[in-house]
Amino acid sequence: MxxxxxxxxxxxxxxxxxxxxxxxxxxxxxxxxxxxxxxxxxxLPQEYAILIPVFAGVTLLSLISAFIGYVMLKSKKKKKRA
Incomplete structure (x- = not known):
């Protein structure tokens, strides 16, 4: 391995x-x-030199925020059951 x-x-x-x-x-x-x-x-044209990293950053932050929100909601449901 x-x-x-x-x-x-x-x-x-x-x-x-x-x-x-x-x-x-x-x-x-x-x-x-x-x-x-x-x-x-x-x-590629020079405009994409800014657009591609900005789009990638916004996408990454959105995915991280969605994941954190999902984990927080899931942990909140577990606390209510206990």
Whole structure:
């Protein structure tokens, strides 16, 4: 099982590093490259550089809030039964 854990950890690290590198290049370096350069076809428009993280953050906070609410309601029902 230890080899499988190391493999999964390595894959998650590679994926995270790839996403970080892509996003950093997209947000930090790409605005300084000419608009007609061929590299622009590999990246989404700049508006998505803000929209994607905001949408992901709102979704994550919503899921966490729903989970906490569910746990609180479930624990409240258990206290009434006891």
């Amino acid at each position: 230890e080899l499988a854990d190391k493999t999964v950890g390595f894959l998650l690290s590679v994926i995270s590093l790839s996403i970080f590198t892509y996003y950093t290049f997209w947000v930090v370096i790409l605005p300084f490259v000419d608009g007609d350069h061929f590299i622009h076809k590999y990246f």
